[in-house]
Amino acid sequence: MVNVVDLQRRTMRYEFADGIREFQLAFWLVVVGVYSWVVWDKLPEWGSMVEAVRAMGSGVAVIVFLVLPIAIPVLASHYGLMWINERVRRRWLWRNTGYIKPRQWVVPRRVILGGCALAMGVLVLGILAAIHFREFSFLIRSIYAGSGLNVSIMMGMLGKAMGVRRFGAAARWALIGTAVVVTLPVSNGLCGLMVCGYLAGVLMISGWKGLREMAAQQEALDDAH
C-alpha cells in the first residue's frame, strides 16, 4: 500500500531539508533587527530624517523618501532570494533529486496560527505589565520576546510536522536565547538587534547543517550514478 502521508511529508520536506529557507529567514531577521535598532537607538537621526521629509509637505515626498527606499530593497531582496534559491537548487543542491516548486503556503496554516497566537499572548502580557509598572520597555521587550517565541514555536511545530530533527534543536536554542537576551540591561534598540541577531545566528547554524547534509547526500548520489 502507498504511504500517502509519508510521500506528502517527504515532498514538503524538500523545501526545508537544504537549509536555504533558514538562511532566508535569518536575512529577514537581520533586516528587522537593524531597522528596530535604527528606529529606537538612532532616534535623533531617524527623527530628523522623518522631520525633513515631513517639512517637504507632501504625501509623495513621504513615499519617495521613506517608503520606496525601504519597500524596493525589501521586495528586490525577497524576489531576488527566491530567484537565487531556484537556481542554486536546480543546478547544485537538487541536481540528482529533481526540482520541486513548493506551494505558496509552504508552512502549514496551523503552524503559523499557533506561533502567532502565542506571540500575541506574550504581547498582551507585555501591554499589561507596561500599564501596571508604568514602564514602556515591557511592551517593547514583549514584542521581541513574542518574536523569539514565534520563531521557536514555528520551528518546533514545523520540525515535528515535517520530520526535520534539526528544527527541534533550533527551536530550543531560539527559546532559551531569546529569554536571556530580552532580560539584558541594554537599550531597547540594542535589545531588538541582539534578539534578531541571535535568532538569525541560530537559523544560520541550523541552515548550514542542512546545507552540508544535502551537499553530502548529492555527492553520494553522484558517486552512485
Add this chain to the structure above:
Amino acid sequence: MRTEIQAIAQIDRMVHEPARLAIMAVLSACESADFKALQHLTGLSKGNLSAQLSKLESAGYVRIDKSFAGRYPHTECALSAVGREAFRAYWRQYQALSSLLATD
C-alpha cells in the same frame, strides 16, 4: 457490509492504482515537480512513471509541460484543479472506508 462494498465501488480507480496514487500524493503536496523529482520520490522506473503520467494527463488530472533546459529535455508536472479535487475526494473516501472497516 453493503455500505462498505458500495464505498469500495465508488473509489476512483484512476487515483487508486498504487503508482498513480504515489504520483498524485507527491503532486498534491507541491505546486509542481519535475520528472526527476517524481522518479526520486515515488521510486518508479522512467518507463512506468512516463506511462502513468500519460494516463493521468489523459484523465485531465495532471498538467505536463515539456521544455528544454539548455540542450536537455525538461518535464514539469502539476495537478490540475480537477486532479486536486479528485485526489481530495479519493482521500476522503479512503479515510471514511478505513474507519468503517476499523469499527467492524
